[in-house]
Amino acid sequence: MNLRNCARCGKMFNYVAGPAICDPCKKAVEEDFQKVKQYIQDNPTASLKQISEDNEVTTKQIQQWIREERLMFSKDSPIQLLCEKCGEPITTGRFCAKCKTSMANTLNDTVAQKRQALQQALQQKQEPKSGMRFLDT
Numbered sequence: 183m184n185l186r187n188c189a190r191c192g193k194m195f196n197y198v199a200g201p202a203i204c205d206p207c208k209k210a211v212e213e214d215f216q217k218v219k220q221y222i223q224d225n226p227t228a229s230l231k232q233i234s235e236d237n238e239v240t241t242k243q244i245q246q247w248i249r250e251e252r253l254m255f256s257k258d259s260p261i262q263l264l265c266e267k268c269g270e271p272i273t274t275g276r277f278c279a280k281c282k283t284s285m286a287n288t289l290n291d292t293v294a295q296k297r298q299a300l301q302q303a304l305q306q307k308q309e310p311k312s313g314m315r316f317l318d319t
């Protein structure tokens with residue numbers, strides 16, 4: 183048992199994984215999310231404060247959903263999201279499509295580099311052995 187206090191209601195619950203939120207709260211948050219999602223569709227020009235007040239959801243929670251790419255905003259929305267890397271306007275998440283692609287490529291590069299380094303290390307390990315055999319004769 184891994185007991186923790188729920189980050190939302192403060193009650194003790196058996197923590198398994200993910201955000202430290204109890205099951206009833208998880209359901210309530212999900213209901214809030216559906217409500218907010220619908221609200222944004224119906225009120226595409228609502229500001230963050232307005233959404234928060236009309237749905238009784240914290241702006242922090244809304245921003246979290248945005249970062250998780252669960253909420254999208256139209257071009258008419260006063261909520262302007264900017265790519266955290268290059269500053270381009272985006273509709274959801276934290277980065278624009280271009281930066282996401284370039285970051286994914288960088289990640290692949292690092293993996294390739296690591297594999298190469300590992301191969302080189304293995305080769306270097308093998309070399310002294312053959313060299314030693316050479317010395318024995």
Ligand SMILES: [Zn+2]
Nearest residue numbers: 188191204207
């Ligand atoms: Zn709770």
Ligand SMILES: [Zn+2]
Nearest residue numbers: 265268278281
């Ligand atoms: Zn970008």
